[in-house]
Amino acid sequence: MYSIDKKAGQNTVYKGVASAEGLAAGECFIFNPQGMVLSQRLIDVSQVKEEQLKVASALRIVELETRKLAQLSAEHEENNEKAGVSAAILEFHKEVLRDPMLIAEINERIRTDFLPGDRAIFQVFRNYIQKLEVSGSRMFRERIPDIVDIRSRLISNIQQKEMIVQVEEGTIVVCKEINPSEIILFARKKVSGLVAERGGLTSHASIIAKSLGIPFVLEVEGITENVKTGENIVVDGYKGIVVTQPTDKLVEQVREAITQQEKTRKVEQKLHAEPAMTSCGHRVPLMVNLELEAEIDRVKRFNPEGIGLLRTEAFFLDTGEFENGRFEGHDQVRFLQRSAELAGDKELTVRLYDVGGDKMPSFSSREENPALGWRGVRILLDKRSLLRFQLELIIKTLRPFSCRAKVMVPMVTNVEEVIEARKEFDEVCSRFPGRKIDFGVMIEVPSAALMAAEIAPYVDFMSIGTNDLTQYVLAADRGNSAVSGYYKPAHPAIWRLIHITVEACRKHNVSLSVCGEMAANPGAAAVLAGMGVESLSMSAPNIPQVKKVLRLNTLALLEKTALHILKCGTVNEVDQILKDISAK
Amino acid sequence: MIKRSVVVKNPSGIHARPASILVKTAGRFKSEFFIHSHGYRINAKSILGVLTLAAEQGARLELELDGEDEKDAMEEILTLFEDGFGMMDEE
Known part of the structure; x- marks a missing residue:
């Protein structure tokens, strides 16, 4: 190299x-x-x-970023006992971001002291930090x-x-420490590498850098003292050196090596362009x-042939107090629009809010066993105004x-649930005629799979959610390491x-x-695919390997x-058979 | 409005994790929830407020709940304190 x-x-x-x-x-x-x-000016009343x-x-x-981080870190630390710890820390972040006193105080500072948002945040947080110190x-x-x-x-x-506007494409960012959201912002400016003196929120910053494909070396002592903006440096994220x-x-050799790697990646990308x-x-x-x-921007390069599962739970939190008839859906609308653009003329399957009672503090008290509790369609059918709101918004x-x-x-x-949900769906559709929208259900509970033939006449499609199905069939919580x-x-x-389920769908x-x-x-x-499933939906980085195996058989x-x-x-x-198929 | 006195039992006090649990639990109820300590009164649905109490093991706190579901809320919150937020074996 x-x-x-x-x-x-x-x-x-x-x-x-x-x-x-x-x-x-x-x-x-x-x-x-x-x-x-921080902004020094005071703001105007207006x-x-x-x-x-x-x-x-x-x-x-x-x-939202915090939620995403929790998800990413769960993916990366599945077999790591640390996962529980970082999940707890992220939970803490979430509570702080929703802290009613904190939010009220910030708004108050803006309203009465005419502070700009950034300074109001700074000062209110400072008070709390000082108390903790x-x-x-x-x-x-x-x-x-x-x-x-x-x-x-x-x-x-x-x-x-x-903040980040000065950075040019291809720059290597050198800093004392960096947090995950800063990495996301730098990634938008297409920086080529990251170097930090300290860890900070180490594991999360690393996870984000990895998932964005930016080489990252950390714990490089004194580096910010020894280089100046504009000087050349080399970063090796394999060996951990700068x-x-x-x-x-040396610069030429490294660039040569990078070109070589990009060529390999292009070959892979060609595979992305091939149909599955x-x-x-x-x-x-x-x-x-x-x-x-x-x-959305990250998944484009994998050329997905449609969106097989669009989760909307992130926007459920945003709808706030739907109980009082106060709905908001601007973010969900934007998400749907951008997803529809990505889908082009291909499929876009939107899953209605799949939340458990724990997401709705105002309605539920703690459930002994939330996985077997008030969730999914049960909530949607109990809270019809919520169901109708989302159906109308999507359609x-x-x-x-x-x-x-x-x-x-x-x-x-x-x-019965399927019939009931279909009735609501048809009612909303009838108010917006002229556009065919398919109605379907998730098969993720054993009873639904067993009754697929009876459900089939009422739906246009089904999608099997294997994660929940596995948990319910085998009575094992995937988050519980004792039963992993x-x-x-x-x-x-x-x-x-x-x-x-395949047989039922074929017949109908x-x-x-x-x-x-x-x-x-x-x-x-x-x-x-061999069993008769027509399409598959997954997180984007998995598409190339799946495509490769399909194309070999x-x-x-x-x-x-x-x-x-x-x-x-x-x-x-079964494992042996699957291994043989994918080891070809 | 009801008030109860509790003692923090778990060895590390009400740090981030117990505070998250406390705030989350309180958030499930409609009642307003305050904690009195050393002459201060903080909104106990605010995690930063709860943290700034810096309630360590042995600290005596007064819980105040006010609202239609205050009884149920008090019962659940007292249980949390009683169980040391599930963290009795922490160093």
């Missing part, structure tokens, strides 16, 4: 910790968020509302960095444009699961777009239920897809394999 020649005054190597893979060589930018300047809205929007965006116990002081982080995320969200004052030769099908030409559209607007928003629009009901367990050995999506029982001419982790496992995905072989799996008695047998 490259070699570092020893040369006086040049090629100085700094060792750090490799945090996100990749190479970068180029001009650096010393980023010093401590130097962040601007109070506007500043308060800015704060409200920053609170919401940072909370004088507190005696370590456990209390330990949370101060988190609170400072939330504050700077909020302020930088408000100031983001001014080279200052690199020789021209078996080697004999049977098409299996591979679609993407989406939850946040910020993901109205998607009308002008050319995508194949579909609406999906979560967590159904019996035919029991949570096996490859269990023969799951395949048999999928088979029952109802289309069937699978969303959930199973579709993202290349071997399992190929066998699902004939439909006839996959059908045979599917039959073979239905005869299996143990998880091990």
Whole structure:
């Protein structure tokens, strides 16, 4: 790849910790968020509302980011006992972002002292931080960095444009520490690498850098003192090193290595452009699961053939107190519109709010067993105004777009629920005629799979949610590490239920897809196609591997394999078959 | 309006995790919830407010609930304190 020649005054190597893979060589930018300047001016009476809205929007965006981080860190730390700890910290962040006193105080400072939003946030947080600083116990002081982080995320969200605007494409950012939302902002400016002296919210910053594909080296002591903005540096996110004052030769070698890597990536991208099908030409559209607007740009390069699962829960929190008839849906509308643009003329399946009672403090008291409690369609049917609000919002928003629009009901367990939900759906559709929208259900509870033939006449499509299905069939909570050995999506029982659903859909001419982790496992995905599932939906980065395995197999072989799996008695047998398929 | 006195039992006091649990639980009820300590009265639906109490093990707090579901809320919140927020074995 490259070699570092020893040369006086040049090629100085700094060792750090490799945090996100990749190479970068180029001009650096010393980023010093401590130097962040708060707005000095006071605002005018007429601007109070506007500043308060800015704060409200920053609170919401940072909370969404926090949710996304929780999800990403869960994906990355699934087998790590630390997962529980970071989940608790993120939970704390969420509570701070919703703290009613905090929000009221910030709004009050804007209203009575005419402070701009960023300064109001700064001052109100400062009061709390000072109180915690004088507190005696370590456990209390330990949370101060988190609170400072939330504050700077909020302020930088408000100031983001001014802050990061100086950075040019290809720059390497060098800083004392960096937080996840700053990385997201830098990624938008297409920076080529990140170097930090300290960790800060280390694991989350790393996760974000990795998922955005930006090389990242951290714990590089003294680096900000030893380079200046505009100087060349080299970053190696594989080895965890940074080279200052690199020789021209080194820069050239590293750039060469980067070009080589990009070529390899292009070959992969060619695969992205190919349609997903078996080697004999049977098409299996591979679609993407989406939850946040910020993901839309990231998933494009994987060329998903539609959106098979659009989660709307993030916007449920935004609808606020629907009980009092106060609905808001601007963000959801925007999310739907941008998703419809991404879908083009392909499928867009919107899942109605799939929340549990814990998301609705005003209605529920604590449930002993929320997974078996008031959630999904049960809530939607109990809260009709909420159901109608969302149906109308979706149907109205998607009308002008050319995508194949579909609406999906979560967590159904019996035919009656399907009939009832369909009635509401048809009623709303009849008020907006002239646009065909499909109605379907999630199959994620054993009873729904077993009754698929009875449900089929009332729906246009079904989608199997393998994560919940696995948890309910095997009585194992995937979040509970004590029973993780029991949570096996490859269990023969799951395949048999999928088979029952496939048969029912075939008989009634109802289309069937699978969303959930199973579709993202290349071997399992190929066998699902062999079993008769028409399309698969997964998180975007999994699309290439699934496509690769599909394109190596004939439909006839996959059908045979599917039959073979239905005869299996143990998880091990199934695992072996799946391994053989994907190891080709 | 009802008031009850409690003692913080769990060894590390009401730090971030217990505070999250407390605020989340209180948020499920309609009643207003305040904690009195050393002459201060804080809104206990505010996590930062709860944290600034810096209530360590042994601290005596007075809980005040006011609203239609105050009884149920008090019962659940007292249970949390009683169980040490599930963190009795923390160092």
